[in-house]
Amino acid sequence: MNNIYDDKQFFDEYAKMSRSQQGLLGAGEWHQFKTLFPDLNGKSVLDLGCGYGWHCKYAIEYGAEKVLGIDLSEKMIDEAKKRNDEPKIRYMVCAVDDYDYPANSYDCVISNLVLHYIEDIESIFKKIHQTLKANGVFLLNIEHPVFTAGVKQDWIYDSNGRPQYWPVDNYFYPGERTTHFLGQNVNKQHHTLTQILMGIINSGFKLEVVEEAIPSADILDIPGISDEMRRPMMLLIKSIKQQ
Amino acid sequence: MNNIYDDKQFFDEYAKMSRSQQGLLGAGEWHQFKTLFPDLNGKSVLDLGCGYGWHCKYAIEYGAEKVLGIDLSEKMIDEAKKRNDEPKIRYMVCAVDDYDYPANSYDCVISNLVLHYIEDIESIFKKIHQTLKANGVFLLNIEHPVFTAGVKQDWIYDSNGRPQYWPVDNYFYPGERTTHFLGQNVNKQHHTLTQILMGIINSGFKLEVVEEAIPSADILDIPGISDEMRRPMMLLIKSIKQQ
Numbered sequence: 075m076n077n078i079y080d081d082k083q084f085f086d087e088y089a090k091m092s093r094s095q096q097g098l099l100g101a102g103e104w105h106q107f108k109t110l111f112p113d114l115n116g117k118s119v120l121d122l123g124c125g126y127g128w129h130c131k132y133a134i135e136y137g138a139e140k141v142l143g144i145d146l147s148e149k150m151i152d153e154a155k156k157r158n159d160e161p162k163i164r165y166m167v168c169a170v171d172d173y174d175y176p177a178n179s180y181d182c183v184i185s186n187l188v189l190h191y192i193e194d195i196e197s198i199f200k201k202i203h204q205t206l207k208a209n210g211v212f213l214l215n216i217e218h219p220v221f222t223a224g225v226k227q228d229w230i231y232d233s234n235g236r237p238q239y240w241p242v243d244n245y246f247y248p249g250e251r252t253t254h255f256l257g258q259n260v261n262k263q264h265h266t267l268t269q270i271l272m273g274i275i276n277s278g279f280k281l282e283v284v285e286e287a288i289p290s291a292d293i294l295d296i297p298g299i300s301d302e303m304r305r306p307m308m309l310l311i312k313s314i315k316q317q
Numbered sequence: 318m319n320n321i322y323d324d325k326q327f328f329d330e331y332a333k334m335s336r337s338q339q340g341l342l343g344a345g346e347w348h349q350f351k352t353l354f355p356d357l358n359g360k361s362v363l364d365l366g367c368g369y370g371w372h373c374k375y376a377i378e379y380g381a382e383k384v385l386g387i388d389l390s391e392k393m394i395d396e397a398k399k400r401n402d403e404p405k406i407r408y409m410v411c412a413v414d415d416y417d418y419p420a421n422s423y424d425c426v427i428s429n430l431v432l433h434y435i436e437d438i439e440s441i442f443k444k445i446h447q448t449l450k451a452n453g454v455f456l457l458n459i460e461h462p463v464f465t466a467g468v469k470q471d472w473i474y475d476s477n478g479r480p481q482y483w484p485v486d487n488y489f490y491p492g493e494r495t496t497h498f499l500g501q502n503v504n505k506q507h508h509t510l511t512q513i514l515m516g517i518i519n520s521g522f523k524l525e526v527v528e529e530a531i532p533s534a535d536i537l538d539i540p541g542i543s544d545e546m547r548r549p550m551m552l553l554i555k556s557i558k559q560q
Contacts, residue, residue: 220463223548225482230473239468239484246531246546266549267510271527281524284514288489303489305466306509 078260079147087256089153097128102299103215103287103308107186110283110312112211114138117181120205122170122198123188127154130163133184144168170198175205182211187308190217193249193263196273203277206315212279214313218286218306219245222264227253229301240305270309279313286310321503322390330499332396340371345542346458346530346551350429353526353555355454357381360424363448365413365441366431370397373406376427387411413441418448425454430551433460436492436506439516446520449558455522457556461529461549462488465507470496472544483548513552522556529553 078084092100098108115137121130124143133141140162145151146169154165170188183202189195195216202212221227223245229237251264265273274281287308289299321327335343341351358380364373367386376384383405388394389412397408413431426445432438438459445455464470466488472480494507508516517524530551532542 220485220488230482230484239473239486240488241473241482242463242485242548243482244546245463245483245548246529266529267552268527268529268531271524275524275526281514281527282518284511284518284524286489286509286511288511303487305485305488309510 077146078258079145080149081258082149084256084258084260085147085149087258091256093128094126097126098132101128102289102293102302103310105290106285106287107213107215107310108132110213110285110310111136112182114182118179120144120180120183122173122183122185122202123191124154124165125150125186127158127163127165129184129186130154130165131158131160133182134160134162138162138182140164142166144170144173146170173201175201177204178207179205180210181207182213184213186215187217189214190222190262190265195263195265195269196277199273199277199279203279203315208315208317210315212274212311212313212315214274214309214311215287216265216270216309216311217262218309219265219267219270220305221307222251222262224305227251227255227262237301237304267309270311274311274313278316280316281311281313283310283312320389321501322388323392324501325392327499327501327503328390328392330501334499336371337369340369341375344371345532345536345545346553348533349528349530350456350458350553351375353456353528353553354379355425357425361422363387363423363426365416365426365428365445366434367397367408368393368429370401370406370408372427372429373397373408374401374403376425377403377405381405381425383407385409387413387416389413416444418444420447421450422448423453424450425456427456429458430460432457433465433505433508438506438508438512439520442516442520442522446522446558451558451560453558455517455554455556455558457517457552457554458530459508459513459552459554460505461552462508462510462513463548464550465494465505467548470494470498470505480544480547510552513554517554517556521559523559524554524556526553526555 098104116139118140119133119138121143130141130143143165151165223242225241232238286306289302341347359382361383362376362381364386373384373386387409466485468484475481529549532545
């Protein structure tokens with residue numbers, strides 16, 4: 075996994091995004107994602123790719139007893155400690171694919187917008203299954219396969235500069251896609267829907283919810299938001315550890 | 318549901334497709350779909366939108382005791398009786414949304430490439446759940462949301478007439494799409510992935526397999542087939558009745 079988030083210029087741009095400045099309320103998918111959370115009263119939570127720590131903080135406010143947030147980026151973890159410090163939260167600089175995933179240790183694992191940076195997601199799903207207790211909940215938000223299979227992950231524009239349609243290509247050739255995000259080239263991984271869902275099922279989970287993030291009706295008149303109705307960008311999944 | 322399949326010109330064109338002439342072996346997705354079939358020994362099977370009856374015949378060959386194939390199109394049912402007649406198969410002219418779905422009657426329900434003609438698929442999923450016995454299996458092949466959200470369900474071509482990319486638009490506005498298929502305008506229904514998967518889950522099923530149809534490696538050199546690697550066309554789903 076690459077570590078663009080420790081690049082100063084990129085990180086400074088990331089800091090300007092509404093999800094950075096306003097936290098969860100600035101994230102367009104939060105109204106949907108939060109409905110997937112199980113009761114966290116007294117529970118232990120692992121947040122994979124915690125970023126600024128918004129979900130860690132939310133978990134504590136929502137009753138969790140103990141939260142570990144890990145992130146590859148030192149700058150992110152510094153920011154999390156500044157913004158969302160809590161005695162019950164531990165933040166650790168650690169890549170999602172380097173963590174040791176102690177067996178039967180967590181009631182809930184959250185991963186928000188990070189697994190599309192990982193090529194072999196199925197190995198991560200298996201580790202998440204291992205580290206969850208029986209009936210533990212895995213909450214995933216990952217970029218949608220339609221989005222990651224987008225040509226340069228951008229619209230085709232008409233002659234007036236308006237988005238004309240979203241181009242999909244090479245869908246069944248998963249792997250690295252270089253995209254332009256926050257002024258830099260960023261490498262992401264395209265996974266097919268099959269890889270995501272069967273990776274989760276084959277790791278021993280039952281799929282409870284599979285929902286595409288869709289803007290809430292009350293923000294559709296914000297410039298640019300109506301285009302979010304034209305192609306899916308994020309896939310939200312709630313699954314339960316079985317066996 | 319419209320009944321384009323009883324239009325003579327359309328039906329004659331349909332008869333020329335390899336899946337019509339060669340049956341299951343002429344259907345590119347069959348190598349995958351057949352692996353989803355449960356043991357059918359002594360079982361009762363319902364085929365929704367049976368067409369020429371290929372899946373009905375396969376079910377009998379595979380051990381099923383009793384099969385009902387229904388299809389809206391008289392021409393299809395006539396053809397099924399000619400090509401795939403069997404004492405254990407009953408064919409009936411009946412639309413998928415008109416059938417009465419007797420409770421707890423079938424071990425397996427198959428629906429191959431027909432539910433993208435139905436707007437309210439969740440009501441059909443609920444009826445399928447009702448007509449299945451406990452732990453019964455529902456096998457679905459439906460056009461993929463990326464395909465049904467395609468602009469005119471066709472590629473954008475480059476100046477040499479080669480497919481350049483697959484354009485997606487208005488994804489979160491499900492409903493009717495008029496497409497050009499076999500020389501005629503055909504109305505289909507676009508459903509989002511959320512509608513398909515949550516429709517199945519909310520009807521009381523457990524998702525066992527969700528797989529996009531992908532061409533088998535040995536046919537990739539057939540003209541046109543390599544383009545099938547560039548965008549998904551069909552979604553194959555196996556689910557089990559719970560409760």
